[in-house]
Amino acid sequence: MTEHDDHKVEKEEHDESLMDKISEKLHFSNHSSSPAPASSSSDSDDEKKKPTSPAPATSSFGSKVRRLFGRERPVHKVFGGGKPADVFLWRNKKISAGFLGGATAIWVLFEVVEYHLLTLLCHGLMIALAGLFLWSNASTFIHKSAPHIPEVHIPEKPVLEFASALRNEINRALAVLREIASGRDLKMFLLVIGGLWLASILGGCCDFLTLFYIIVVVLHTVPVLYEKYEDQVDAFAEKALHELKKQYAVLDAKVLSKIPRGPLKDKKKD
Secondary structure, eight states, X not given: OOHHHHHXXXXXXXXXXXXXXXXXXXXXXHHHHTHHHHHHHHHHHHHHHSOOOOOOHHHHHHHHOOOGGXXXXXXXXXXXSSHHHHHHTTSSHHXXXXXXXXXXXXXXXXXXXXXXXXXXXXXXXXXXXXXXHHHHHHTTTTTOOOOOOOOOOOOHHHHHHHHHHHHHHHHHHHHHHHHHHTTOOHHHHHHHHHHHHHHHHHHHHSOHHHHHHHHHHHHHHHHHHHHHSHHHHHHHHHHHHHHHXXXXXXXXXXXXXXXXXXXXXXXXXX
């Protein structure tokens, strides 16, 4: 074998080894790249199999929270949504503060100073009439115009509306009392008796004016505080009502169910 042939053989072997290396690299790259789509597909399958994460508990609870006394409207709408609601919820702080300050002044005047209503009205009218009388007679001497005393009269429409609304409320209260006295609703009977008993205790502790002032203070403080912290209050009230219902169920099973009831309700006409 000549030297040229040996060189040719070495060249062919070098080319074959080079081709083997290239094929090995391509084979390795195929093996390394082929699992990637499989893994991505498996990941996508796993993501599909995974259950969707539920919404936060706070948001779902917030949308389904049970409001106090089954309330579905905002606090402002519960109070009528007009000027009385604005006063109780301090929408206009000057009017609310003035109303509360006036009620406080009246309470201090009658309870602390022990001023009487008739005496106050008489003294007020005496001062007003004396001032206007002197001003009217002295206007010619001091060269000033006489005071303009407006004609004050009570309009008929608001009085009739108030009387009609009061009549409707009284008739409704009488109907409720009649329903309770008939012995058909034991739960309502117990609630009314408990409310009257509580009112009698409050009436024994303070007089009517003090009780009225307490109601005014409560109306000017509790609603605005409840509106500010209504979520926390409603959550606590829901737990408390749930516990009260459990206790009432036990009481009903052991005591109330054994009490004889009144006559059954009249059958509805077809």
